[in-house]
Amino acid sequence: MVKILHKEHIVPNIHEFIVAAPDIAKKARAGQFVIVIPDKYAERIPITIADWDNEQGTISILFLEIGAGTQSLAALNTGDEIFSFTGPLGRSFEIKKYGTVGLVGGCYGIGAIYPLAKALKECGNKVVCYSEARSRFLLYWNEKLESVADEVRYSTTDGSLGSKGHSHDLLKENLESGEYYDMVFAVGCTYMMYKIAHTTKPYGINTIVSMNPVMIDGTGMCGACRLEVGGETKFACVDGPHFDGHKINWDIVLDRRKAYIEEEIISKERL
Amino acid sequence: MGKIIPNKNPMREQPPEERIKNFNEVPYGYSPEEAIAEAHRCLQCKKPLCVDGCPVEIDIPGFIGFIAEKKFKEGIVRLKEKNILPAICGRVCPQEEQCERECILGKKYEPVAIGRLERFLADWERENIEIEIPVLPKSTGKKVAVVGAGPAGITAAADLVRFGHTVEIFEALHEPGGVLVYGIPEFRLPKAIVFKEIDFLSKMGVRLHTDTVIGMIKSLDELLEEYDAIFLGTGAGLPWFMGIPGENLNRLYSANEYLTRANLMKAYLFPKYKTPIAKGKRVATVGGGNVAMDCARTALRLGAEESILIYRRAKEQMPARNEEIHHAEEEGVNFQLLTNPIAFHGENGWVKEAECIRMELGEPDDSGRRRPVPIDGSNIKIPVDIVIIAIGNSPNPLIPATTPDLEITRKETIVTDLQTGKTTKRGVFAGGDVATGAATVILAMGAGKTAAKGIHEYLTSGEW
Ligand SMILES: Cc1cc2nc3c(=O)[nH]c(=O)nc-3n(C[C@H](O)[C@H](O)[C@H](O)COP(=O)(O)OP(=O)(O)OC[C@H]3O[C@@H](n4cnc5c(N)ncnc54)[C@H](O)[C@@H]3O)c2cc1C
Ligand SMILES: Cc1cc2nc3c(=O)[nH]c(=O)nc-3n(C[C@H](O)[C@H](O)[C@H](O)COP(=O)(O)OP(=O)(O)OC[C@H]3O[C@@H](n4cnc5c(N)ncnc54)[C@H](O)[C@@H]3O)c2cc1C
Ligand code: SF4
Ligand code: SF4
Numbered sequence: 265m266v267k268i269l270h271k272e273h274i275v276p277n278i279h280e281f282i283v284a285a286p287d288i289a290k291k292a293r294a295g296q297f298v299i300v301i302p303d304k305y306a307e308r309i310p311i312t313i314a315d316w317d318n319e320q321g322t323i324s325i326l327f328l329e330i331g332a333g334t335q336s337l338a339a340l341n342t343g344d345e346i347f348s349f350t351g352p353l354g355r356s357f358e359i360k361k362y363g364t365v366g367l368v369g370g371c372y373g374i375g376a377i378y379p380l381a382k383a384l385k386e387c388g389n390k391v392v393c394y395s396e397a398r399s400r401f402l403l404y405w406n407e408k409l410e411s412v413a414d415e416v417r418y419s420t421t422d423g424s425l426g427s428k429g430h431s432h433d434l435l436k437e438n439l440e441s442g443e444y445y446d447m448v449f450a451v452g453c454t455y456m457m458y459k460i461a462h463t464t465k466p467y468g469i470n471t472i473v474s475m476n477p478v479m480i481d482g483t484g485m486c487g488a489c490r491l492e493v494g495g496e497t498k499f500a501c502v503d504g505p506h507f508d509g510h511k512i513n514w515d516i517v518l519d520r521r522k523a524y525i526e527e528e529i530i531s532k533e534r535l
Numbered sequence: 536m537g538k539i540i541p542n543k544n545p546m547r548e549q550p551p552e553e554r555i556k557n558f559n560e561v562p563y564g565y566s567p568e569e570a571i572a573e574a575h576r577c578l579q580c581k582k583p584l585c586v587d588g589c590p591v592e593i594d595i596p597g598f599i600g601f602i603a604e605k606k607f608k609e610g611i612v613r614l615k616e617k618n619i620l621p622a623i624c625g626r627v628c629p630q631e632e633q634c635e636r637e638c639i640l641g642k643k644y645e646p647v648a649i650g651r652l653e654r655f656l657a658d659w660e661r662e663n664i665e666i667e668i669p670v671l672p673k674s675t676g677k678k679v680a681v682v683g684a685g686p687a688g689i690t691a692a693a694d695l696v697r698f699g700h701t702v703e704i705f706e707a708l709h710e711p712g713g714v715l716v717y718g719i720p721e722f723r724l725p726k727a728i729v730f731k732e733i734d735f736l737s738k739m740g741v742r743l744h745t746d747t748v749i750g751m752i753k754s755l756d757e758l759l760e761e762y763d764a765i766f767l768g769t770g771a772g773l774p775w776f777m778g779i780p781g782e783n784l785n786r787l788y789s790a791n792e793y794l795t796r797a798n799l800m801k802a803y804l805f806p807k808y809k810t811p812i813a814k815g816k817r818v819a820t821v822g823g824g825n826v827a828m829d830c831a832r833t834a835l836r837l838g839a840e841e842s843i844l845i846y847r848r849a850k851e852q853m854p855a856r857n858e859e860i861h862h863a864e865e866e867g868v869n870f871q872l873l874t875n876p877i878a879f880h881g882e883n884g885w886v887k888e889a890e891c892i893r894m895e896l897g898e899p900d901d902s903g904r905r906r907p908v909p910i911d912g913s914n915i916k917i918p919v920d921i922v923i924i925a926i927g928n929s930p931n932p933l934i935p936a937t938t939p940d941l942e943i944t945r946k947e948t949i950v951t952d953l954q955t956g957k958t959t960k961r962g963v964f965a966g967g968d969v970a971t972g973a974a975t976v977i978l979a980m981g982a983g984k985t986a987a988k989g990i991h992e993y994l995t996s997g998e999w
């Protein structure tokens with residue numbers, strides 16, 4: 265059990281928790297995740313570690329309220345205990361000097377690219393972030409990102425901030441006009457990551473995506489999180505969750521996404 | 536000693552047509568009268584062969600003798616000298632290959648029902664008396680970290696506290712028990728029993744840390760800074776797939792995923808418990824061991840109209856316990872023997888068909904069993920809407936991957952000296968499925984005991 269020290273509804277539908285988890289804070293690296301069970305009846309939910317403070321012994325998570333699981337999580341408040349909280353899990357991003365890096369974040373991924381931007385910047389990279397949402401009021405952590413990146417570029421579907429459209433549209437434009445990245449990282453919804461990988465491929469830019477398949481244990485024991493990468497089966501929880509976006513078999517990923525649609529509806533109706 | 540009674544006293548159980556509609560335990564267990572009657576069948580051999588068949592050498596005639604005299608309390612004490620999890624072993628040990636196979640009565644008649652008697656005593660104790668905490672020796676001041684709360688870790692921890700060491704257990708999942716909790720279904724091993732047995736450990740002062748994945752939150756070297764020795768009982772949890780086309784289709788599960796959803800996450804109580812599990816009309820399970828039987832029987836209870844078991848050899852070669860095969864047959868599992876899947880076909884990403892080929896038995900292979908050989912052109916297509924792959928597991932690679940100086944074999948098991956439990960890394964011991972590959976509860980417990988002795992020796996002598 266870990267205690268929620270601070271809860272904030274940072275934008276509609278996205279919550280931030282700061283929890284007391286000193287051992288995890290000590291070990292956390294950019295790109296790792298935790299598995300959270302909000303209460304005794306809930307599912308095991310994988311969530312990226314968005315920030316941590318080793319001195320305070322805290323870690324931050326950001327999550328989108330979508331189905332039954334994340335709704336139970338959102339029902340908890342400052343001062344409450346989370347039933348189960350396990351981490352850090354998965355491998356971290358590879359932090360080194362690449363040169364110029366592009367980091368793309370959408371929904372919870374905006375939070376997830378923050379520690380990555382920070383670490384890559386500390387290594388001497390030029391860091392350009394792309395942050396996307398449907399509208400200006402759904403973007404968050406703008407100042408935080410701006411404080412660590414060389415540049416943050418926004419795109420919104422309604423054009424209320426930055427360029428109108430998606431980050432892959434903006435990235436494509438920039439690449440077409442001659443910009444180059446030594447490495448691109450994308451974190452967010454599956455479709456966004458798929459589009460980014462698709463966009464960088466013709467330019468031969470290495471692109472790491474942070475896959476978010478259904479998971480249960482997060483320790484390599486169940487195989488629920490399996491993906492096909494370069495023709496081989498990989499378990500996202502222990503071999504990933506970061507993979508070469510150009511080697512992922514996206515057809516399988518997109519099919520596996522819908523594995524529990526019916527049950528998700530039943531479970532949500534009951535709440 | 537009176538006349539020999541040739542057959543075991545039967546154990547009452549839920550009728551098959553009832554039990555496939557619930558997750559309650561199938562056999563009810565002996566009543567005291569039935570247990571006493573069964574205990575009287577034992578010849579109280581001077582040289583009891585049965586004991587040789589038990590991996591932890593329980594004094595079988597000893598505890599059975601107490602049952603015959605209705606001294607249940609003395610019986611349970613005798614039993615627990617060697618086995619701290621009798622309620623579990625009495626239920627899941629493959630007795631027909633162990634103690635009961637050696638029982639002298641079995642040469643001509645049915646052996647004494649040793650497992651059932653063991654279960655009886657443990658259940659009697661749990662239901663009737665406050666379980667006594669053994670008096671612990673003075674603390675040695677040494678600390679041991681046990682990684683993994685499966686049967687190997689639990690047993691090692693129990694022995695280590697009784698040697699006077701301070702013991703802490705680290706478990707990756709949110710519940711202790713290992714396979715006993717996430718794998719073996721409720722209808723075969725009620726979880727309340729497992730938790731009660733584990734509760735006994737905490738009463739002896741063992742601290743349990745759940746939600747703690749060693750290798751991630753702490754490396755073995757970091758643990759060694761705080762603890763004088765480590766026992767690794769991390770099991771064999773990495774599921775194998777077949778490596779044939781179509782295995783990433785939706786509704787194709789590893790046995791671990793299917794059983795973990797059903798047992799650990801209680802998906803059979805969905806939607807009260809929120810973890811979903813696919814309910815299909817036609818469920819195919821691939822494999823022939825206990826794990827496969829558990830999946831096929833779970834599928835029935837989740838409402839499958841047809842639960843099909845696909846196994847590439849013949850029934851005689853199935854590794855599952857006889858009792859499980861028998862229960863699966865009674866419940867109507869459709870056995871497709873000498874049959875092997877070669878591909879799974881889907882529609883829009885969902886599995887729809889298992890394409891199989893029929894097999895025949897050829898020459899014996901390394902395991903001494905006749906090798907199944909495909910019969911050319913015998914392909915059949917079985918319509919399915921769920922497939923469960925239960926063909927085996929290898930050890931979880933997380934710890935070896937983060938501990939370069941821990942040697943592993945080609946089968947990914949940790950290199951372990953079976954006499955002492957020592958690994959190739961100073962201060963680190965291992966046992967159970969992680970050292971042997973997937974085996975049995977009682978062998979894992981035996982390994983936990985051996986390692987506890989090894990650790991005790993190391994801690995008292997300081998010599999590696
Ligand atoms: C390594 C990893 C890191 C993640 N990090 C975060 C994070 O930091 N913040 C965050 O909000 N989410 C994150 N996710 C996704 C998060 O785990 C899911 O959103 C969550 O499990 C959904 O649970 P639910 O019960 O609320 O929704 P469900 O009822 O299970 O699903 C509702 C809807 O969401 C879709 N969905 C289901 N699972 C996922 C998934 N894993 N990812 C995306 N959509 C899904 C379903 O298809 C369905 O349409 C991460 C996932 C992984 C694997
Ligand atoms: C479905 C099924 C049915 C079975 N039926 C029978 C039966 O009827 N009879 C029988 O005798 N045997 C049966 N077995 C086999 C038996 O359960 C195992 O041989 C036995 O549980 C092995 O015990 P163990 O302690 O070595 O490992 P496990 O029981 O696997 O326990 C290992 C524990 O370690 C934890 N762990 C792993 N990695 C880490 C880490 N890095 N940090 C912290 N914790 C970690 C795991 O979460 C787990 O809890 C069955 C197995 C299965 C899967
Ligand atoms: S522990 Fe298993 S093998 Fe030993 S006596 Fe009990 S049932 Fe038999
Ligand atoms: S071998 Fe059979 S009859 Fe003899 S002591 Fe053991 S259980 Fe009793």
Ligand code: FES
Nearest residue numbers: 480482486487501
């Ligand atoms: S979540 Fe179970 S193996 Fe990855």
